[in-house]
Amino acid sequence: MMVNIKVNGREYKKDIEPRMLLVSFLRDELNLTGTHIGCDTSNCGACTVLMDGKSVKSCTVLAAQANNHEITTIESSDPKLDVIKQSFVEENGLQCGFCTPGMIMQTFYILENSEDADEEYIKKNLRGNLCRCTGYKSIIDSVKKAEERVKGEINVSK
Amino acid sequence: MYLNRFVNGEGKYVDDIKFDNMLYMSIVRSPYAHAKIKKVKGGLNSSELKAYYTGMDHAMREPVLAIDEVNYVGQCVAAVFSENRYESEDLLNSVEVDYEPLDAVSSIDDALKKPAIHDGMKDNILDTEDVGNKFNEKDIDYDIKVSDTLFMDRISANPIETRGIIADYKDNVLHIYASSQSIHRLKGGIMKTLNLKDGEIVVHHVDTGGAFGLKALIFPEYIIAAYASMKYKKPVKWIETRSEHLQAAHAGRGVKADITLYAKKDGKINGLDGTVYLDTGAYFTDDDLVDLGNAMHEVTGPYFIENAHLTGKYVLTNKALNGYYRGAGKPEASRIMERMIDLLADKLKMDIADIRIKNATEKPFKSPLGFDINYPTKPLLEAALKHFDYYNLSKKEKLGISLFILDEDTAPGESCRIIVKNGKVTVYFGGDVSGQGHELFVQEMLSEEFKIDKDLISLDYDDTNTLKDGTGTWGSRSAITHGSVLMKTAEIIKNDVIKKFGKYDKDLLLNNEFNEYYYYKIDYNANSVNFNMVSCNVNDMNSIKIYTYYDLGKVLNLKNVLGSIHGGGLQALGEALSETLRYDEDGQLITNNIADAGLLTADKIPQYNIKIVENNSEFPDKAKGIGESTMIGIPSALARSIELQTGKRVTKFPIDDLSLFNKCME
Numbered sequence: 001m002m003v004n005i006k007v008n009g010r011e012y013k014k015d016i017e018p019r020m021l022l023v024s025f026l027r028d029e030l031n032l033t034g035t036h037i038g039c040d041t042s043n044c045g046a047c048t049v050l051m052d053g054k055s056v057k058s059c060t061v062l063a064a065q066a067n068n069h070e071i072t073t074i075e076s077s078d079p080k081l082d083v084i085k086q087s088f089v090e091e092n093g094l095q096c097g098f099c100t101p102g103m104i105m106q107t108f109y110i111l112e113n114s115e116d117a118d119e120e121y122i123k124k125n126l127r128g129n130l131c132r133c134t135g136y137k138s139i140i141d142s143v144k145k146a147e148e149r150v151k152g153e154i155n156v157s158k
Numbered sequence: 159m160y161l162n163r164f165v166n167g168e169g170k171y172v173d174d175i176k177f178d179n180m181l182y183m184s185i186v187r188s189p190y191a192h193a194k195i196k197k198v199k200g201g202l203n204s205s206e207l208k209a210y211y212t213g214m215d216h217a218m219r220e221p222v223l224a225i226d227e228v229n230y231v232g233q234c235v236a237a238v239f240s241e242n243r244y245e246s247e248d249l250l251n252s253v254e255v256d257y258e259p260l261d262a263v264s265s266i267d268d269a270l271k272k273p274a275i276h277d278g279m280k281d282n283i284l285d286t287e288d289v290g291n292k293f294n295e296k297d298i299d300y301d302i303k304v305s306d307t308l309f310m311d312r313i314s315a316n317p318i319e320t321r322g323i324i325a326d327y328k329d330n331v332l333h334i335y336a337s338s339q340s341i342h343r344l345k346g347g348i349m350k351t352l353n354l355k356d357g358e359i360v361v362h363h364v365d366t367g368g369a370f371g372l373k374a375l376i377f378p379e380y381i382i383a384a385y386a387s388m389k390y391k392k393p394v395k396w397i398e399t400r401s402e403h404l405q406a407a408h409a410g411r412g413v414k415a416d417i418t419l420y421a422k423k424d425g426k427i428n429g430l431d432g433t434v435y436l437d438t439g440a441y442f443t444d445d446d447l448v449d450l451g452n453a454m455h456e457v458t459g460p461y462f463i464e465n466a467h468l469t470g471k472y473v474l475t476n477k478a479l480n481g482y483y484r485g486a487g488k489p490e491a492s493r494i495m496e497r498m499i500d501l502l503a504d505k506l507k508m509d510i511a512d513i514r515i516k517n518a519t520e521k522p523f524k525s526p527l528g529f530d531i532n533y534p535t536k537p538l539l540e541a542a543l544k545h546f547d548y549y550n551l552s553k554k555e556k557l558g559i560s561l562f563i564l565d566e567d568t569a570p571g572e573s574c575r576i577i578v579k580n581g582k583v584t585v586y587f588g589g590d591v592s593g594q595g596h597e598l599f600v601q602e603m604l605s606e607e608f609k610i611d612k613d614l615i616s617l618d619y620d621d622t623n624t625l626k627d628g629t630g631t632w633g634s635r636s637a638i639t640h641g642s643v644l645m646k647t648a649e650i651i652k653n654d655v656i657k658k659f660g661k662y663d664k665d666l667l668l669n670n671e672f673n674e675y676y677y678y679k680i681d682y683n684a685n686s687v688n689f690n691m692v693s694c695n696v697n698d699m700n701s702i703k704i705y706t707y708y709d710l711g712k713v714l715n716l717k718n719v720l721g722s723i724h725g726g727g728l729q730a731l732g733e734a735l736s737e738t739l740r741y742d743e744d745g746q747l748i749t750n751n752i753a754d755a756g757l758l759t760a761d762k763i764p765q766y767n768i769k770i771v772e773n774n775s776e777f778p779d780k781a782k783g784i785g786e787s788t789m790i791g792i793p794s795a796l797a798r799s800i801e802l803q804t805g806k807r808v809t810k811f812p813i814d815d816l817s818l819f820n821k822c823m824e
Binding site: 073 | 160161162163164165166167168169170171173174176243244316317318319320365366367368369370397399400401592593594595598717720721723724725726727728729750751752753757759760761763766
């Protein structure tokens with residue numbers, strides 16, 4: 001079947017099998033390998049991307065469901081995403097890096113959808129993303145730092 | 159820098175690598191824990207590839223592909239291949255296998271009662287081993303003896319990146335790309351199994367998404383992929399699904415112990431004996447010897463106990479094979495001792511700290527079980543208790559404590575290559591980094607040593623040509639082995655500069671080319687002394703407080719250290735409270751996904767009170783280890799804190815009592 005999926009601002013028209021998962025579409029069809037597969041049962045969140053601004057686990061979304069929708073992945077050059085990435089680097093919010101793209105995309109979703117995400121809120125909203133290396137502490141610190149920066153920039157622009 | 163690559167999605171993990179004409183491999187696996195195979199039709203099966211893959215020769219090795227019988231759910235029976243990932247999974251249905259199910263053995267206790275699972279064996283004991291000085295209780299001086307049985311159930315390593323490999327046979331050379339802790343060990347394993355000569359195989363290290371001991375091993379799937387690539391003359395990729403991981407990836411822990419302590423009324427322990435059992439799974443693997451070896455040799459831990467004897471039993475079950483998991487026998491040994499010493503303290507109505515002080519040593523000591531206590535343990539214990547004001551705090555909080563020795567597996571050493579070219583310094587280690595962030599300490603140490611900017615230094619991946627020899631990344635060794643060989647190789651490079659130009663300065667280094675390889679040999683393990691304390695309120699998961707008093711020698715990089723403590727801390731809580739693999743009585747795995755496996759989530763993180771002491775080691779970089787410390791120290795201390803509140807002694811891990819910590823256990 002033909003699909004037309006906008007990924008990171010660019011439209012892709014592809015003829016795919018109806019059963020193809022969104023994560024396979026991104027990784028195998030578009031070569032965007034930053035989105036990872038960790039569990040294939042939608043438990044680990046390594047495959048988290050945004051679909052029309054909502055966080056979804058791309059291992060349990062069909063590419064067909066993304067037809068005529070807009071997907072944002074870790075490869076996006078959105079400036080707010082860059083702020084988050086920089087915060088993860090500075091706070092050492094990653095070790096092996098495998099869960100990182102999913103964590104960062106979920107952080108992007110959290111910061112886009114909450115005025116004032118406190119630590120409890122951040123933890124609650126990261127529950128669907130597993131990390132085996134960091135114990136989450138440095139990840140939560142990264143999210144907080146990114147949040148401060150994003151807010152700071154909003155205040156400056158006001 | 160790895161941090162920048164990873165946040166931008168530019169990591170190159172094995173599944174991110176694509177080659178032209180590449181085949182995807184899928185594995186037909188046994189749905190039964192124990193069955194005879196009456197027929198296999200289709201796929202690549204053992205009628206063609208009949209091989210065994212362990213490093214050591216042993217009568218009970220696992221065949222790469224099942225021969226006539228299967229002995230655990232998930233065992234490899236046949237392999238299918240397609241250029242399309244989805245189609246290779248479709249092809250699983252094209253293989254016909256007729257099974258005749260047999261009775262299965264699903265636990266150590268089961269195995270000790272039931273008939274042998276393997277033909278030709280009289281029971282399910284694969285091997286028995288004795289360590290220590292066998293003593294008669296009449297011959298030792300004691301007033302009281304306490305006995306108990308402890309059990310630590312199996313845990314799956316569950317790195318977020320599962321196992322995976324690409325085998326690419328071209329121009330008569332087999333190229334392997336793998337997520338690994340040691341490409342050199344992997345090379346040796348594949349060469350032995352497939353009878354390859356040096357020069358016929360090159361193993362390339364790629365980004366590794368976590369390993370936790372598991373990725374130090376060799377697996378049947380890797381051999382099948384290698385064989386298939388040589389057969390089809392095409393690249394073959396195998397990426398494990400999480401379900402396959404839970405079923406078939408070699409699992410850690412699985413240790414049971416019956417232990418007796420003999421002590422005087424004042425708490426002095428004069429004897430320890432008992433039996434330690436390891437659930438080896440269905441076949442022998444080399445790692446059994448390390449896991450049960452550590453779990454036996456290290457039991458007396460930091461204490462001066464002059465009489466100790468243990469019998470070890472390797473027990474066969476119809477489960478996936480035993481493997482390494484962060485600590486590999488060391489957490490088991492420490493937990494046996496720490497749980498027993500708490501029991502003794504209760505019987506004698508002594509404080510748990512006082513009884514440890516009574517038994518800690520003031521001088522180096524080799525235990526009867528063969529464990530080297532190289533540093534006195536009593537001074538560190540006393541300093542830690544004082545630092546945390548234990549005696550006052552224990553009146554307010556329900557405290558458990560744990561004193562332990564971290565046996566860093568430093569022997570036989572490690573290799574390193576440093577290349578200076580085009581104004582940049584590139585480092586390669588023979589022990590393969592599996593996501594711990596070694597580049598941070600490499601930059602920190604070399605920028606100081608060479609007096610250059612950190613940005614000019616990077617850690618790159620080796621292959622078995624860049625470094626002909628190498629060991630691995632495991633056993634809390636990197637700070638010592640990788641740090642020390644880095645210092646040594648840097649020294650050689652500096653001497654090269656001096657030899658050539660009569661002096662060293664950074665411009666002379668960066669404006670020229672240098673390339674040096676060094677293998678730094680270490681023939682003993684360091685064995686540092688550490689302490690943990692844990693308190694909690696059993697009604698509130700977020701109340702858990704972890705106190706660490708770790709002697710790290712010289713800290714090479716604080717971010718690496720904190721990453722290890724916070725990451726390992728939560729992993730240790732998971733091990734203590736929720737993580738395991740559950741099987742029913744037929745040997746069917748009933749842990750279905752990574753969430754069922756009990757990994758803790760971001761809302762479960764504990765509070766930390768971290769004290770690092772830096773008593774320099776005698777290694778070139780003055781460091782001591784850390785990687786496995788949390789797994790050794792935290793679970794037993796938490797168990798004590800819990801039992802002080804519930805009044806029920808904790809002898810089984812995970813402590814999956816549904817009344818604890820509300821929602822954590824549901």
